[in-house]
Amino acid sequence: GENVEQHPSTLSVQEGDSAVIKCTYSDSASNYFPWYKQELGKRPQLIIDIRSNVGEKKDQRIAVTLNKTAKHFSLHITETQPEDSAVYFCAAIGRGATNKLIFGTGTLLAVQP
Amino acid sequence: GAGVSQSPSNKVTEKGKDVELRCDPISGHTALYWYRQSLGQGLEFLIYFQGNSAPDKSGLPSDRFSAERTGGSVSTLTIQRTQQEDSAVYLCASTTGSGGELFFGEGSRLTVL
Numbered sequence: 590g591e592n593v594e595q596h597p598s599t600l601s602v603q604e605g606d607s608a609v610i611k612c613t614y615s616d617s618a619s620n621y622f623p624w625y626k627q628e629l630g631k632r633p634q635l636i637i638d639i640r641s642n643v644g645e646k647k648d649q650r651i652a653v654t655l656n657k658t659a660k661h662f663s664l665h666i667t668e669t670q671p672e673d674s675a676v677y678f679c680a681a682i683g684r685g686a687t688n689k690l691i692f693g694t695g696t697l698l699a700v701q702p
Numbered sequence: 703g704a705g706v707s708q709s710p711s712n713k714v715t716e717k718g719k720d721v722e723l724r725c726d727p728i729s730g731h732t733a734l735y736w737y738r739q740s741l742g743q744g745l746e747f748l749i750y751f752q753g754n755s756a757p758d759k760s761g762l763p764s765d766r767f768s769a770e771r772t773g774g775s776v777s778t779l780t781i782q783r784t785q786q787e788d789s790a791v792y793l794c795a796s797t798t799g800s801g802g803e804l805f806f807g808e809g810s811r812l813t814v815l
Contacts (some may be wrong), residue, residue, distance in 0.1 A: 590760065606813070621801040632806040633745065640801075678745060682801055687758035690735065690804065692745040 591616040591683040595693030602669050603701050610696045612679035613661040621663045621682040622655060623690075628675045636677075637664070669700045704728075708794050708807035715784055716815050723779045723810045727796030735739065735767055735797075735804065736779050739792040748792075752799070784814045 592615040602608050604632045614622075615646065623638035639646045646653050650669075655662040664675055679693040707726040715721050723746045727734050728742050736748040747761035762768070766784075771777040781788055794806040 623803070625804075632808055633804075634806070635803045638803070687750055687752065687755070688801070689747065689750040689758050691747055692737070694744040 591619060591681055591689075592690045593679060593681050593691050593693040595679050595699045597696060598694065599697045599699070601699045601701060602631070604643040604669060604671060606669055606671055608664075608666045608700075609622045610664045610677055610679070610698070611626075612663070612693050613659075614681040616662060616681070617657075619681045619683045620662075621690075622653070623680050624651075624653060625680065625692075627678065627695075633678060637687055643682070654696060661688050666698075669698075671700050671702050673699045674698055691697060706794055706805050706807035708741050708792075708810050711808060712811045714813045714815065717786060718783055720777045720780065720782045721784055721812060723781075723792050723794075723812070725777045725779070725794030725796075725807060726804055727775065727777070727794070729775075731796035731798055731805075732774070733797045733799055733802075734771060734777050736777070737793045738790045738794065739770045739793055739809070745793065747780070750763055780788075781812075784812075786814050790810060 614677045620641040625633040626636045627633040650667050652665045676695045678695050680690050684692045729764045732753045734751045737745040749769045750758040766782045769779045789810045791809040795806045797804045
């Protein structure tokens with residue numbers, strides 16, 4: 590089945606700096622890679638996703654890149670703000686029998702004002 | 703309803719007791735997930751329901767855990783003979799199908815004394 594690894598587990602940046610979170614996946618048939626943000630005490634919410642037919646997707650200050658050959662994808666946040674502080678989860682969905690979504694272990698991002 | 707509803711929001715029980723957690727997904731969503739999130743940890747996959755297909759139970763940690771989804775809508779996660787290590791937030795999420803955005807409920811926080 591699919592296995593998703595995520596690094597780093599914690600990340601501290603100064604406000605205005607960029608943050609990068611990286612994930613690798615095991616199932617070469619995986620075709621959908623979303624990122625979720627979970628603020629303290631709240632439910633996870635989708636912030637951006639990418640499908641295997643594109644290499645990069647951008648939405649304002651956030652972008653995701655996908656390298657299918659290396660089986661890794663990354664989240665990039667530019668011009669970080671204190672409200673970006675949260676736990677970020679990457680995920681991957683395979684094309685196996687049940688196509689379930691498997692999450693990485695999460696990255697706690699702290700943006701220091 | 704407008705979103706995924708879970709109940710109870712908090713449950714405190716004694717070791718050895720059985721508990722039932724309920725999830726009411728967004729109307730029309732054919733897929734439903736249960737995840738477990740221990741304090742400060744990631745989203746551990748438990749079980750996945752997709753339409754009328756047999757559920758993917760590969761994430762259930764032991765035979766004390768079971769789940770059902772009646773009529774393709776409401777789902778119940780049952781934990782028998784609870785143990786202290788079962789203490790966690792149990793999150794339910796629904797989606798329109800494979801490769802779609804997951805909408806999470808607020809979660810059920812289970813504390814086993």
